[in-house]
Amino acid sequence: MPEENDKLWTFDRFAPGQDFGTIDIQMDEGRRTNWARVFGPSTGRLPRGMLVTAMMEAYIAAIQPRPDGNVHASQQLSFRPSSAQWGDRVSVTVSCADKEVRKGRNWVRFGITARSGGEVVMTGTIRSIWAA
Numbered sequence: 793m794p795e796e797n798d799k800l801w802t803f804d805r806f807a808p809g810q811d812f813g814t815i816d817i818q819m820d821e822g823r824r825t826n827w828a829r830v831f832g833p834s835t836g837r838l839p840r841g842m843l844v845t846a847m848m849e850a851y852i853a854a855i856q857p858r859p860d861g862n863v864h865a866s867q868q869l870s871f872r873p874s875s876a877q878w879g880d881r882v883s884v885t886v887s888c889a890d891k892e893v894r895k896g897r898n899w900v901r902f903g904i905t906a907r908s909g910g911e912v913v914m915t916g917t918i919r920s921i922w923a924a
Contacts, residue, residue: 799857801922802922810887813886815883860923885903886902897921
């Protein structure tokens with residue numbers, strides 16, 4: 793019998809308020825080098841785009857395994873003034889904000905809070921059409 797953590801995440805398993813934990817993402821030199829390859833060098837301050845990549849990495853890691861065919865329908869983000877720097881750890885908490893069936897599709901809205909050095913640097917939601 794598979795362990796609870798090995799079960800496919802289906803729409804029925806989600807519950808509003810459900811906490812999927814906090815995933816730590818280190819903004820290390822490798823990430824900075826990759827960023828610079830695409831966007832050019834950046835100062836010591838962490839670009840907002842890196843907060844978004846941390847959010848997506850944490851969201852994907854927190855909810856596994858997931859069914860094929862999910863659709864990332866939208867996201868809404870709010871950035872806070874931040875002193876986050878390259879080399880910092882960004883801790884991203886993922887939760888289920890709500891879910892609904894609309895026009896025969898399973899919609900799930902996930903809440904996201906990203907922190908660096910204990911301060912909230914970004915909040916937001918990810919809306920997905922869940923395939924199973």
